[in-house]
Amino acid sequence: MTESAAAAAAVPPRFDGLKAVFINxxxxxxxxxSxxxxxxxxxxxxxQEHGVVVDVVRAVDHDIATGLWPxxxxxxxxxxxxxxxxxxxLAADILVLAGPIWLGDNSSVMKRVIERLYGCSGSLNDAGQYAYYGRVAGCVITGNEDGVKHCAMNVLYSxxxxxxxxxxxxDAGWIGPVGPGPSHLDPxxxxxxNDFTNRNTTFMTYNLMHLAAMLRAAGGIPAYGNRRSEWDAGCAPDQVNPEHR
Structure with missing residues (x-):
């Protein structure tokens, strides 16, 4: 690494203007x-130490209906x-879904949140892309039984x-001894x-901020080839839409 690059890397970055929402x-x-x-x-x-405005929502405190309509x-x-x-x-650049492990899987509350996110995913942004384009996401998982990676795979895929x-x-997670035992915040x-958990949580957090800042600076994901509005109009680039043959 050059001397100038090393000096630049030593300067803590600022992410002022970014917003994050954590849904617990x-x-x-x-x-x-919790x-x-x-x-x-x-x-x-x-x-917050790097300028991001953070909002934390505990989903179970809200009356979130079951269903797939907005x-x-x-x-x-x-x-x-x-x-x-x-x-x-929609107001945030970063979404982090956080949840516990129950019976080796995500909680029912997590599943409902993802279902409702899915129910709103068909709306479009100003560029004609799906609504969540240009936003970044991650997850944290806790529990005292096996399933951290399984739960994270499901959340991140979704x-x-x-x-x-x-x-x-x-993704980041903490898991205690398999079976009955202390939870993350128990004395x-x-x-x-836990160094492994703290390291992964820190790396995840910085990667979310870095990528969110990159996307904001770039104006989001380039719109060529991924606009639902163009596809529906029969003018998608480089391919034929079977609905308009």
């Missing part, structure tokens, strides 16, 4: 302590808090499929001091 899919309602929130706080603190009150539900939460997602951009090392668990 714990089953515990506020103010009950072990997942331990990793949310670690990642969020790093972001607003389920238009489809028979009396209450649906999802439209307001979806507005927070997010990239919906249009989010996933950077390298976009003596070793969770907050």
């Amino acid at each position: 899919a714990t089953l515990k309602r506020s103010p009950e302590p 072990n997942t929130e331990g990793l949310v706080r670690l990642s969020g603190r790093i972001m 607003d389920m009150t238009e489809h028979g539900e009396d209450v649906d808090d999802w439209p307001a939460l979806f507005g927070k997602v 997010l990239q499929h919906l249009g989010f951009t996933v950077p390298p090392q976009a 003596g668990s070793g969770g907050p001091e």
Whole structure:
């Protein structure tokens, strides 16, 4: 590395203007302590120290209806808090889904959040792309049973499929002894001091900020070849849309 490159690398970057939203899919309602929130706080603190505006939402505190429409009150539900939460997602450059492991899988709350994200994924941005294009996403998983990587695979696959951009090392997790045992924030668990977990959470956080800043500077994902509006109009580049033959 050259001397100038080394000097530049030593300067902590700023990410002023970026916004991040963490959705905690714990089953515990506020103010009950959430072990997942331990990793949310670690990642969020790093972001805030570098100028990112951070919003944390505990999904279970909100009445999120079951369904795949953007607003389920238009489809028979009396209450649906999802439209307001979806507005927070669209206002953010970074989305981090955080949740616990139950029976080796993501929580029911996490699944509902992903379902509702999916239900809104067909809307388009100003460039005619799907709504989540130009935003980055990652996840953190906690538990005292096996399944961190399984849960992360499911979450990250879902997010990239919906249009989010996933950077390298976009997941982090903590897992205690398999079976009954201490959770992440329990006294003596070793969770907050775990070097592997703290390293992965830190790397994930910086990678999310770096990629979000790159996308913002570039004006998002280039729109050539991925506009739903062009495809529907029968003018997609380089291929024939079977619906308009």
